Amino acid sequence: MQKPKILNSEIVAESRLFRIEQLELEFSNGVTARYERLLGSERGAVLIVPMLDADTVLLIREYAAGMHRYELGLPKGKIEKDEDILVAANREIQEEVGYASRKLVHVSSLTLAPGYLGHTTHVILATDLYASPAQGDEPEEIEVVPWSMRELDALMLRDDFSEARSIAALYMIRDRLMG
């Protein structure tokens, strides 16, 4: 299908972390419409599935300001300017779970709500881990929660495990590792 033409775009609101862009679009049928979208960070983010062994994934529990509650999920973070995706993944797991990986593989690239968010998250499978803690910029210590991949069903039933990216990534990895 032919993409709509962007007739005009402008930043209509901006904060320290967020930028909102307004688009004037013309669809291929001639209909024009005004859309808004949140621009993502330039390089996107990484979400890492760190496997301590063939069955054990390392989750983290941390405060999630968007929901104002503690959430379980996979380690993740923004890719820095000029930083390689896999280097970013290895930095984040050292900061958040205290391990580095000798084998990092890009599995998939996810969007969150592509209709109005410009965010891309790269899912990285990290295996062959070794202890290598690094200091992040977190306001409090992150709790590391090992979880068995055979117990995904129980994880899905938890109220504090809700993040679509983490759920999608764990199912993908389970299919990949366990056929």
Add this chain to the structure above:
Amino acid sequence: MQKPKILNSEIVAESRLFRIEQLELEFSNGVTARYERLLGSERGAVLIVPMLDADTVLLIREYAAGMHRYELGLPKGKIEKDEDILVAANREIQEEVGYASRKLVHVSSLTLAPGYLGHTTHVILATDLYASPAQGDEPEEIEVVPWSMRELDALMLRDDFSEARSIAALYMIRDRLMG
């Protein structure tokens, strides 16, 4: 764990669709920090898994402004003020895939990026469908794409199927329907 105290909050940027809130937080260890989050819509959104038969899910292909490309995904939309969640789900599938459902079940509630987004999406399984098209407010016709649940692996490999919510919901439903 004890949630951080919200010392102060204020809206720091706002557009037609988005509102960004700044939070001054004090963690239980005494550390204070400034966070920003995007506020979600009051009632959240629904994401529907409409099953035409035991194996066939109805996907849609539509323009996704956040990524400026066409994306495959599940039908979805905002819940209107005072609208029941299941009523919203049934309205959205009539507008987007042309079917209504006699059996709607709430399966799970997902977040997108709970660290900085206040968005909740309720996943609804819709079965026992019957033709009942309704007019939505889309700028162009939405393409409906039937997909076999046995072919999820092939779907995951597609570049135009990237949305974490849709991926998470389909895996959950596959586990639920097919054990």
